[in-house]
Amino acid sequence: MAGITLTQQASGQRQATSPWLNPKLVAGLVMVALVLVLTLIGLILWDVTLARAASSPLNLPPFWVPGGTMAHPLGTESSGRDLLALLIVGGPMTLQVGLIVGITSMVIGIVLGFAAGYLGGAVDAVIRTLSDTALTIPSLAILIVISAYVRQMDVTTMSLIVALLAWAGPTRVIRAQVLSMREQGYVRMARLTALPTPHIMFREMMPNLLPYLAASFIGSASGGILAAVGLEALGLGPQRIPTLGMTVSQAIQGSAILRGMWWWWGTPTIVLMVIFIGLFLVAIGLDEVVNPRLRGVRG
């Protein structure tokens, strides 16, 4: 009998505390917050104009490596930018890109996907045509056109452009999901209560897709960060102060790996990884929180 209680207990730990204290969620949020807080502190304590080209000596290693100096504790790269300043400025910008792309594309995807799947008919046909068309347009083509007309691309514009082409996938996937969800008992229940259609779509059906949506959000956000880097690397992004991804890609262009300048690509990569893994944990944690059936299921 002792054996029983042991095996059984392992899978059902007591959860007396609030579900929002989910360790994964907390860890994820802490990681993302850490990036933000540290960069905020950095903004106050560090001279961020050092993130501009030609502001510092070239190719200095971090301070603990011979040749490094405390004036540039994380070293500098070969355009004369200070790595610490780059991280401070680039970190939030990277997050901004991820969030804008993630949020915009998911919001559009959710609204259109739900509308198409739940309402069907003509709405579905129109949304489907739009999204199918959007799926086929290479974002590079659009960016080239737009960058020819704006004086200077900023992070927000660029992220919006990436997002405006990133919604089609989520829309299609969500639509498919909604199609199979719309016959569920609780959807009928909601219709019985004469709840307005938006309420049914977003308050009744959507929460049940949250784990999946959270995952897609993380996918879109990090996909957005990468897509933005791709565009930046082609020179179509904001230039003066690079995002983390851009710093990494400049490091690659500058042969940082070859030259043994690991700090140039390594530190931004670490921050990027912290952001990605943080978002990733948030996604996992979030579905444990919102899915009541799952509390206590490890993942």
Place this chain on the structure above:
Amino acid sequence: MRGLSLGYVIRRVGMFFFTIWASATVMFFIPRLAPGDPVSAMVTRLTSQAGRVEGSAALITAWRQRFGLDDPLLVQYLRYLRGMLTFDFGYSLAQFPTEVGAMVGRAMPWTIGLLLISTVLTFLAGTLIGALMAWRRTPRLLRWFLPVSLTFTAIPFYILGIVLVYVFVFALGLFPVSGGYRNDLTPGFDFAFINSVIQHGTLPAMSIVLASMGFWALGMRGMMVTVAGEDYLTLARAKGLRPLDVLFRYEVRNAILPQVTALVLGLGGIVGGTVLVEYLFGYPGMGALLYQGITNSDFTVIQGIVFILILTTVTAVLIVDLIYPLLDPRITYERR
């Protein structure tokens, strides 16, 4: 077919053609919206090598005339539509007189081969990992290992690619550095050639798989989690089904549905290629071709590739719509 009425199928196929036309039209106009055309790109590029091109104005005029770039837009558009209808993509403007069809034909097998295999692998690996992450019975050790395997997704792709090149090509010498196959071989169905294709494809495929696996895994995990509380799983367990049967036939089978949509969409888009992979590994695929086309405003190349992209994507989407009721019998396209 289940859940499909004839009327629906007809309407859907009508939409298919409409969407093709709409996308093709959009892609006719987009590249023409920015100032500049393939001829000025060509001349500018020439000056970067030769310092300057004498008589460039005359050259530009002559080529523009030859390419019909001075015709009214409507005339160009109709010409374009006719070309697309007959699958005649014409000459590349930047690499004149090479036919777009030939360029695409050369690049396409590589892209499709590489991306098809790696997309499917990514899907399988990612989905499996996602499923295992949410599975109750996953061994403890694996449980730790799985999220770790996803951190590859957190490493920017190009770093991953370059690290792979360093480790496997230069440090270990296991794989060739770039290209699609050894040049001293002639393409054919012999062992040496296929072996060389596989050798050349492994690293690019690996970097795609590692870099995008995580997204599939996350999505799958999310759906598994949604399915996890269902009563039919309890009954399946009560039935004494083998744990793997429960996992695959009951949990995964129900959780995988949105993943399938995403996969088919992804497969439809693969002819667009992956610029970064092809760039890093010197892979002779479509991504690089499209990229060069876009930066050079090579209208005909863009149009040719994008038209194929449109066809495959729209077909993929059509297939999703038609097979989805088979995958998920609950779906009906009945109007409410």
Place this chain on the structure above:
Amino acid sequence: MPEPLLDVRQATKVYAKSGESTTALSGVDLVVPGDPATITTIAGESGSGKTTLADAILGFTTLTHGEIRYRGKDLRTLDRNQQLAYRREVQAIFQDPFGVYNPFYRIRHVFDVAIKRFRLASNARAARELIEDALRVVGMRGEEVLDKHPHQLSGGQRQRMMMARAYLLKPRLIVADEPVSMVDASLRAMILDIMLRLRDEHGISFLYITHDLSTAYQIGDDICILYRGAVVERGDTRQVIDNPQHEYSKLLISSIPVPDPDIRWDTSAGVPDTDAHPHTR
């Protein structure tokens, strides 16, 4: 005769499927008088189309033929306001109490949205009281269940919550699809009692779908026996049960188990051969 509350005419539903089709309902006529309120029982074979009929009345499925009129108006022609009114006045208790709760929300959600949507209470206190009142009727206490998630309730508890919700809304008509199939006899009595009181004190009519003829016998006014998608017998509940005319009704009534271990169930009567379903083509 006053206008009936609900008038179902020639309801026919065919589920089409590649090659074969299933006729779930064929030419069903049904009238639910509203004044005075009545409990109309629909009994019948499992799979005879009861739920399909309920779904059609509730607008969850469209009929292949026939029409449904509520207070003389065809359901398909209702405008927005009329639709809202219809929802307000026609409520349901579903057969399957497992799927009807949104797993994402706590139990209170079904009450909250209904109160808000139909403006049943002016403030939170009043709402709370309304809910507590409704719960008391089904033998539950708010603190016990409201903050639970649906999967934390037993089957009977879920069914009772559905009843409480219908009670709370006090509509004109409740379509109750097997509302007591999962509760114990004691509770069943309690719920049937509520139905009676709703009918008598609040003038609420019921379309009571059940296979449990003894409960119908206790509370039903009219009965309608469905067999293979069609009405085979209808009339006053007690008359029909005491003196069934149609073969199937007779069989049905004779098959009712007796709550006495000493009186053995009559197991001799034949069972209709379901394999030869006439309406399956």
Place this chain on the structure above:
Amino acid sequence: EGSRSDPAGESEQDVKTLLLDHHGGRVQSPDLWNPLVSGFTNNAGFHQALAEPLFILNYESGEIEPWLGESFTSNDTLDVWTLTIKDGITWSDGEAYDADDIVFTIEVLLKNAELNNAAPMQEWVDKVRKVDKTTVEFTLKKPNPRFQLDYFSVKIHSSLVVVPEHIWRGKDPLTFKNYDKKQNWPVFTGPYQLSSASPTRFVYTRRGDWWGAKADFKPLPQPERLEWIVNETEDIRVARATDHQLHSVADLTAGAFESLKARNKDVISWLPEKPYAWSDPCTRLLSLNNAIAPWNDREMRWALNYAIDREEIVRIAYEGTTTPARFFYPNYPAVQEYVNLLESEGLFEEYPILTHDPDKAKQIFESKGYTRTGDGFYRKGGKELRLQIDAPTDFIEIWRYAEVIGEQLQRAGINATVRKLAIATWGDNLGNGRFDAVTDWSACGSVTEPWLSMNLFHARFVVPMGKPSESNAVRWKNAEYSKHVDALANLPLGDKRIEGPFVAAARIWLRELPFLPIAHARKLYAFDTRSWTGWATSENNYLQPTLDWANAHKIIHSLRPAR
């Protein structure tokens, strides 16, 4: 590649094969071998191995050296030019290469405006005539002292290519691909023939029957096989070169070169020390649109010049691999003599173009009514002083220095932004005057004589905004300058009389400063000496080291196996 799995093959190959880097991106049309169309990629071995030039301009000596050609002389009025070619030249299919082929080629160019070099031939050539088997006479429409230099001598990168008449006759020169494996096409005169071509690799093998060996021009070159390999990233190029899998790498950055050198001791470059690199002919500029305010004001342009620190640009954007430019001529002995002339005239004291002096810039701005406001930018009448610098996206070097200029101008109170544009858009905007400023190389042309680059800014080239310009895209109009340039035009090369008008024109240019020369272009080639020696370097400067140009023939002939 693949050699690792076949070590025996590698050593074999090593001795005989020369592996060269092609870094212009992959070639999407490997079956196109028509050198007359502009979509053709000619530097993946075509003009280095297959097609031979008539003459080669040696930047080091300033001389034009004969190759297929023997001599190219003009009459005194510089309007009749006579070309004599070597005797005994044959095409790779055995047919003789003679005056007919040259006449045929020129006539094709005269008839088809779209073809490469067609425009200048149509501008200059009135008649072309075969005198005898090895002699061709060109009658020009007007005198041109640079006829041979500009079109027949690999002045920069490439030269006019002569095509075999027996193959090309009757073909549409615009759409003819000139590729047929079965017939061993393409047919040219070089010592190699094409053996395979793909978007990422071109392989050529040596021909035993090359005319030059038979005619005692030169012995067969030593490499038996030439391979041009497309390497898209610098990392891969360096990694390959480290492994001796590339013998010549073009256009490296300083960092990459240094790390290559650290790993491969056999690697050399043009200069043994920094800046390592050889200077490319096209001086890098900051071009300003002289047609729009406020940059139509010469003082404002000078203010910009004072705000710019060329030393810093060289140090950062180029990591020290080049030198600042004080004039728009490249860094070759022959033209630099002219720049030195300006120095001795004291012009650079009068116009201290290399001086970085923010205070001077400030003075000028303030004198023009600009005041620096709280956000650090100058304003006049509420309008911010802005400068948008456009750079083409896929020319990394060009936008790197644009970025540094942008930062410098920001520091100096100008809200400068750097925008990267797709090449088509960039080129179109530039030609049509839709720009404030661009980083570019459009003064490129002179390498041994002074006129060509100067002429590019002649007032007659100025077209209104919105019309495409052929040169002088900065739209600078100065009648006096144009007059001095005209005076130079028809003087024979090297003539003493050039100096006067040259200095006069340069004085005006310096005063007006319509565009700012920033730095000399640099080309950092790395050569691997483990397998092959005899590369062109500053110590062994028989030729400029440009292996991607048509002059590479001479280098390839100079290579010797190291073991």
Place this chain on the structure above:
Amino acid sequence: MSERSERSRRGRPILDVRDLRVHYSTPHGDVIAVNGVSFSVAEGETLGLVGESGSGKSTVAMGVLRLTSPPGRVVGGSVSVKGEDILAMPEAALRRRRWRELALVPQGSMNSLNPVLRVRDQIRDVIETHEGKQPRRRLKERVLRLLDLVNLPARVYDLYPHELSGGMKQRICIAMAIALEPSLIIADEPTSALDVVVQRTVAQTLLTVKAELGSSMVLIGHDMALQAQLVDRIAVMYAGNIVEIGPVRDLFRHPHHPYTRHLIASIPSIRERKPLVVKDLRRPDPRTPRPTPALSEVSTGHFAAIPEAGDEGVVISHA
């Protein structure tokens, strides 16, 4: 203890549950859903398990099958089937035993079928898992026979669950449960969605199968009439405990516990219309730990908890 002697009187127990305790953890503390339940089922016997809704019947069933899933957990007790402890058995051994020895008809049959598999595949799954691959034809015949046993038409074979009516789904579950002729079937309200005709057929099928195989059954339900017809002994649950257990006849004739009495009194009749007996039940808070009531033998094999002073108030007449 007297229960033990009772057991020895009847045949060998096939299922023996001792002091089973199941808790659900919630943010506000554990819900004690099953508070020390003991009973046994002899070979060939049918035990009825009735009780108030929410009294823990399904939880007992899941506990016995070792299917309690988080947040529920078995905190004590033992369950042995044919003398072997189910709860301590290795997972793999248990899995092989499932369905052959221990089959389940779940309460939520509506949701217990995999929505994307056809009926045929779901039934085939159990057969092939436990008996290995079989020729298609034989398998189909067998599945069709099973469907016939529960009075379902053959067309159901190819349908998906959502195409079935509630009663049909329930019968699928029953058909599935008897597919392997298990030694013990735990049926959680197996006929709640069936009309009486079918109910009777299905009940007969269950009885026949049972009789043929000598298998035993735990029949959870509310329908006292059905219980009266089908079971040998009956156990009454109330608030997580068994408050009365005994031979069905004895229990119907002489209910001891107030709740049992109330339960029997409220059975509706088809013979006469009488006023509904409505009572308000006041149950203890499910979260407060409470003693397991002691059962005493009131007649041979009939045990009942003696309501203590406080317990008397358990059943209060409706006003």
